[in-house]
Amino acid sequence: MNTTLNRARTFGEAELLDLGKRAFVGLGLPEEHAGDVARVLVQADLFGINTHGLSRIESYGERLLVAGIQAHASVTVRHPAPAIRLVDGGNGIGPLVGMSALRAAMDAARECGVGVAFARQSNHFGPVSPYAYFAAQRGFASIIGSNATTTIAPWGGSDARLGNSPLGFGVPNPGGQPFLLDMAMSVVARAKIRNALKCGEAIPDTWATDSKGRPTTDAAAALGGFLLPVGGHKGYGLALMVDLFAGLLSNAAYLTHVKSWVDAPDQAQDLGHFFVLIDTARLGSAAWLAERMTDFAAILHDSPAADPSRPVIVPGEIELAKMARQQREGIEVDPAVLALLQRYAAQAQA
Incomplete structure (x- = not known):
């Protein structure tokens, strides 16, 4: 080599x-x-x-x-109502289906003020934040989500029945940085648990359960068990909501119907996504929105930091700073x- x-x-x-x-x-x-x-x-x-x-x-x-995944996927878009788009990804690569759905939702929002796209027959589409950023650049506020392969047990259950589904929000700021929030439904990613195992460290018992659904501080047992949702039973409910929108309402696979790309790489996953966009130009002028977004951030930034080395931030600022540097x-x-x-x-x- x-x-x-x-x-x-x-x-x-x-x-x-x-x-x-x-x-x-x-x-x-x-x-x-x-x-x-x-x-x-x-x-x-x-x-x-x-x-x-x-x-x-x-x-x-x-x-x-x-x-x-089909390399030459045929992505189709239907218009069942003025503000709704139904996207069939043809088992295409996830970011292609995601961008197709984003454009469809933007088209609907330009026409109606609000646009919703439901996508099916897709695959892993990357993180939510790029889509929210692209939408914000064009003046759209967004709520975006996708379902995922099962890694989380139902609240009180002992086997994986729902995915660590990402959910994100974006709000544009014509005068500065947009608000961008991108989060998965688990307390931590499995990568953090793997790192703890490599270092021989215990983990908090709020991160995961063992294979029988019992909270554990043992990283090895956690990797053989299930991730815990953020916020306990509230996070469980939020994860289900994402799958209801991204999977069930999109006519995609949901919960245990989603195929594992690790266990069955040659089979279609039929993941689903949803994109809810609002054309902020319908709400007020760019100057109006910039003034309010700037004030919103200032109120948060002006809070004295509990730790002076870690000032208060608004979601998205870390990612946008990294982007500017790179x-x-x-x-x-x-x-x-x-x-x-x-x-x-x-x-x-x-």
Whole structure:
């Protein structure tokens, strides 16, 4: 292997977008579709969400190669009502379906003031925050969610019946930074539990249960058990709400009907997503919204910090600061991820 692949490299945003696009073309996607996928994943990397950025070339690529995801998916959009769009992703790659649904919801919101898109026959679509950011750039407030493979037991249950489904919100600010909140339904990600196991550390008993549904401080037992929802029974209810909108109402798979991409990589997952957008221009002028959003943030920032080294922040500020820094200094790509991107991109040129 070329030794240059063993060193991390830094890319400009446009350069990385081009490499990501060529890599997905190498995996069989049409150029336009590959561009949508690269845009979502590079935006995740810009935000510092590397676990959901171009590193997904590994899991997405594996499923594309075994036809668990259709490279040449036909995405269709139906209009059952002026403000509603129904998107069938044709078992396409998740970010393609996500961007198609986002555009459909924006079209409906431009027409009606509010637009809702329900997507089905999709796959993992990355994090929510890139979609909320793209919407905010165009003046739309958003509520966006997706369902996921089961990793959480029902409240009081002892086996996995619902997914760690992401839910996000965005509100534009014509005069500054948008509000962006992107969260999953578990207290922590499984990666934190894996890190605790590697370090030989105990975990709080609020993070996960063992295989019998009992709260545990043992990281190994937690990895063999289930994640706990944020907020206890309230988080359980919120996770169910996301699956009702993203799965059940979208006519996608829901709860245990969702296939595991790990256990069945060659089978369609039929994940669902929902996008609720509000055209803020219908509510008032850009100056009106900028003034109110600036005041909203100032009220929070002016609260004296309990820890002076950790000032109060508004959701989205950390990600937007990382994006600004990486747009100036470049985006560092993990050597293993880079090797995969370059390998698939070379196939596009062959």
